[in-house]
Amino acid sequence: MLTTLLTTIALLFVLAAVGATARPGHGNGFAGTVVYVGTMGLCAVNAVTAVLFLTAGTGDAVGLVLPIGPPWQATHLSLDGLSAFFLLIVNGVGAMAALYGIGYGRHEEEPARVLPFFPVFLAGMNLVPLAADAFSFLVAWEFMSLSSWFLVLSSHRRHETRRAALVYLVMAAIGTAALIAAFGVLAGVSGDYGFAAIRLRSLGPLEAGAVMALVLIGAGSKAGVAPLHAWLPLAHPAAPSHVSALMSGVMTKVAVYAIVRVLFDLSGEAVWWWGLLMLGLGCATAGVGVLYAVVERDLKTLLAYSTVENIGLIMIGLGLAMAFKANGLTALAGLALLAALFHALNHSLYKSMLFFGAGAVLVSTGHRDLERLGGLIRKMPITSSVFLVGCISISALPPLNGFASEWLLLQAILSGPQMSQWGLKLAVPVAGAALVLATALAGACFVRAFGITFLGRPRSPEAASALRVDVAMRIPMVILAVACVLVGLLPVLALTPLTPVVHGLMGTSPVAAEGITWLWLSPVAERASSYSGLVLFLTVAVMAMMTLLIKRFVSGRIRRTPAWDCGFPDPSPSTQYTAASFAQPIRRMFGTHLFGAREMVDMPDPGDSAPARFSVEMKDPIWAWFYRPVVKFIGWTTESTNAFQFLTIREYLGLMFGVLVLLLMLVVVIR
């Protein structure tokens, strides 16, 4: 199996070479078609391989050692349940993104800036879960980071894109640096960087704490955990839409993989206040993400902020798992981890679908700004329907998949009182409140996103004359929508292969075998809480039929008339509610203190024919409180070390000697 995966990954690099031959100019061309079709096929092969591994159910890791890499370290690769699960996410969505790229690429301005990096990006994300030593992990991680950086930069003529790419590059560098340090601490002075050797080491409390902090910085920044999320809403939307879908839907999940792999597998330590810290980070991430998503007016940026929110929910699940594990409640820890991983899968499905939908809107209207859209449900029936499915899913409404994972997460939260520390006892209900508040706000956010984009009257001529998009763009959206519905109605499809994965990490099975059946989900044995998406759906369907029966008995006619609008219909579409006005109540309620949101109304005097003006000013406290000081500090250090640039040779040699002595002394002290 591992050889199949490696062969396809090698072929992805070959495709990248093909992509590099793309001639500058508009559209996919021959090279583009080869790249996208080939990538789709290879990802499909990998996805099937991952499914086969997961359903075989042995759960035993398959290892492989390649005699390449640095002289002291051969490359170790391994495939276990956790890797297979994340490979399924990467390749399932990857294949869809490649198919979508066939259609979307036709509108690409400079395909030569996308085609070589797209397969490399996927190859990198395939290699990260397979890596079984620190060196190959970091190399794969960098392939993923840098290729996505190139993809972000593909429309480099826009000023905002260049700024986004710069911020992304800096954050990615900081993240990788933190990961390098984390693996350094994990391997210790012995210097064996293989995961198998790392697992055998037991870490001291200080070391374990350092690993946790470094991983949360390194992988957390890639996932978008607050306060390191600031790059994400800039960079994800700047890339072409199928790449945005991969970055938001998949790359953040690879980062979640890194967190799970290091904290729950390699380090293996669990301290209760780590769980508390992760819960706190999760709540902050979810809250910040959703509040920005509610007020954002750019459709793709809105989706990126919503990714931040969902990462927050996953972090809450991971934090709970950590807290339960520290208390020795491994079954409940498994349940929380199961919920977090299930949510990661669901988020990858609906978020990539939503980004595909946003890309379709962008292609057919040329706008991402909500204030220029509207009425698209009548022009783009398929896109609007799948986007609606995505909105229902992401708002955690039954019976779709978003609700199923959220329900599991809430069941884990309700077991909170079983923990013994007071900090956790009080934090878990607050985390529960934050979680449901974030979900409710996500509902408002996606009513707004769907309502302003697809409903109402067109707010620009381009939206009025929108056309349906290419069939290659519509098929992947439909497939993902079907997957969302299927996983929602039959959560067993996702949970059965996931249970052994969690079992492998926690040592005990999270849910008794009878807790997950085709029909019923009743994860906590001592609590009679059950949920059945399928039964709910069928009952509602039957009752809907009964409701429809009234059409037979009453007047079933419909007359089309002008809109009523309380007797004052206004023909101008600009009198509709806008994205800004829709968000106003929530912005006022939450944003006044949090973002310092201020509304300014400039009303001309009576008789003056000048237009009235309204503007909103918002400040992101993250930049003021976190990033500015960091930038200032870096500026100060570079300024003050600048003197070292102009020394004489004598002074340089003296400096080197001093450093050498210092290091030797350090070695003596440690030994």
Add this chain to the structure above:
Amino acid sequence: MMVELAAQVAQVAMVLCLAPGLTGLVRLTKARLVGRRGASLLQPYRDLARLLRKDALVAENASWLFRSAPYLVFTVVWFTASLVPTFTTGILLGPTADLIALTAFLGSARFFTALAALDIGTSFGGIGSSREMMIGSLAEPAMLMMIFTVSLLVRSTSLVDVAEILATGELGIRVSLLMAAVALVMVAIAENARIPIDNPSTHLELTMVHEAMVLEYSGRHLALMEAAAMVKLLLYISLIGCLFIPFGIGSRAEGISGFGLGLATYLLKLAAGGVALGVFETSIAKMRVFRIGEFLGGALLLGLLAMVYLYISRAM
């Protein structure tokens, strides 16, 4: 099994039959309190029948979403109402959905009503939709906090279990349960568009929330939306009844023998709830829209406090 099925079918039909009467009762109480004679209890039935007979007028630019939303919203609310134990806890659909799913179902109804309001592209639809989502974004968490408190007390989120355990009275009176009850009443007022959050009988542009959302509907579509609102009111009163005034409700073990007493007490609770709502609405003034945040934020904090109290009392 057969008894449970019969109880379920009876309940599905009963909630539909009783809901307009309950709304009529609230209206009648309010009319009497302000010195009017008021319309009879049957007036809401007549209103619905009249609306059903009429042709539906639909705006020229309305999409399929606008036309299907009334059916969807009504079905979802009706289904949710059939999950809440009314006269007996032995209903067939009891285990399919717990309290969390129930809240989420009501959230779906809100989701589609708000979307339908945006479909025509009028400013009234927008104002209603936007305010409804603001209310929902606080009411839903408050409701879930209440649910968490109750579920932690009885160690189940299943509504049937919760109702049965609370009905035995073995838990006694608890501070956290009391707080949860207040939170649920506050949420119920907000969710049913009642004074002081919204005014169900207003047609003043700037105070409408729910009315603004269904402004464009007519004929059978409007009838379905109105009926959904009526069933929702009944649902919340039933929920408050089975959680916090659980006396007399028939249990699963009792089967058919519990139906008689259960039905009698249920009708009594429903009538009391309707009259109490009428009295409350008459005695209070409507709030400004931006004070709703304080009201519902209060409900949310009450729910959270109830849960924290529960944790503390557990540990003592």
